[in-house]
Amino acid sequence: MDTMESTSKKRMRRGQIERAILSTLAVAGVGLVAMAAPNALQLLKYADPDWMIKRDPKQRIREAANRLKKKGLVEFVREHGRVHLRITEKGRRRFGTLVSFxxxxxxxxxxxxxxxxxxxxxxxxxxxxxxxxxxxxxxxxxxxxxxxxxxxxxxxxxxxxxxxxxxxxxxxxxxxxxxxxxxxxxxxxxxxxxx
CATH class of the missing domain: 3.30.70.240 (Alpha-Beta Plaits)
Structure with a gap:
């Protein structure tokens, strides 16, 4: 039973991080956020209050971004020597559906x-x-x-x-x-x- 609970919690945390990233990209207007931006780590505070005592927060953001990319909700873009995330049209539709209530x-x-x-x-x-x-x-x-x-x-x-x-x-x-x-x-x- 303990493994089911921990698996469920892990899946929930992953989803929270993915939603925080998607929401940030959708609200950012241009829909582009630098992956290495210091403020990107602030996303984890809202997704998981204990983020500082967990494993590497930058790695968690990268993993969540990769999951969103696999779902077709974001894409990676290289600009000025830095990697950025951009929300896709599919990501905008998903975000719009969720916030329209x-x-x-x-x-x-x-x-x-x-x-x-x-x-x-x-x-x-x-x-x-x-x-x-x-x-x-x-x-x-x-x-x-x-x-x-x-x-x-x-x-x-x-x-x-x-x-x-x-x-x-x-x-x-x-x-x-x-x-x-x-x-x-x-x-x-x-x-x-x-x-």
Whole structure:
């Protein structure tokens, strides 16, 4: 069980670094960031609070950039003797989809897992809670209970961007579940096999 947890955490950290890089490139206007820039290391602070005690942060950024390149979301460009990252059109589309807070794209096949979003935003922040509820519903989640929402497809990137946009971390949690008791209504709602 410990290896599953550590693998899951590693995958999550990788995704956070990739999203931070992609977001920085998309917001940078020109969409070009030097890989050796000192500020590039600042990305890791937002992706992983314990980044300074982990292995070489520059190496982690390079690995994340290579993963984004393999996905076709960024490209490496050599200018003035330095290597830069540039966001591709595919990367811009991916970033635009994630920040628009509209319905999420649905893959053709379901992996059999449920994605749950639960939040516990205090009453004094009821405006924020209502906004989070509206965005989650806009993504296509179905409400299970007041602050528990379900979705059948991978949406970790969208939820991470939602948390960043609303500046909420621990108040909103993303859970991947193998099963939900009595999920027939959910399966019908999403057009999934009833098994």
């Amino acid at each position: 509209g319905p999420l794209p649905r893959p053709k096949r379901w992996d059999g897992k449920w994605r749950l979003v639960i939040f516990d935003i205090p009453e004094k922040r009821h405006g924020l809670r209502a906004r989070a509820r509206g965005i989650v519903a806009g993504f296509g989640f179905v409400r299970l209970q007041d602050s528990v929402w379900a979705y059948p497809y991978d949406c970790e990137e969208a939820v991470a961007l939602l948390k960043a946009e609303l500046h909420i971390r621990k108040d909103l949690l993303y859970i991947i579940a193998d099963a939900i008791e009595y999920d027939v209504p959910l399966r019908k709602e999403f057009g999934l096999p009833l098994e």
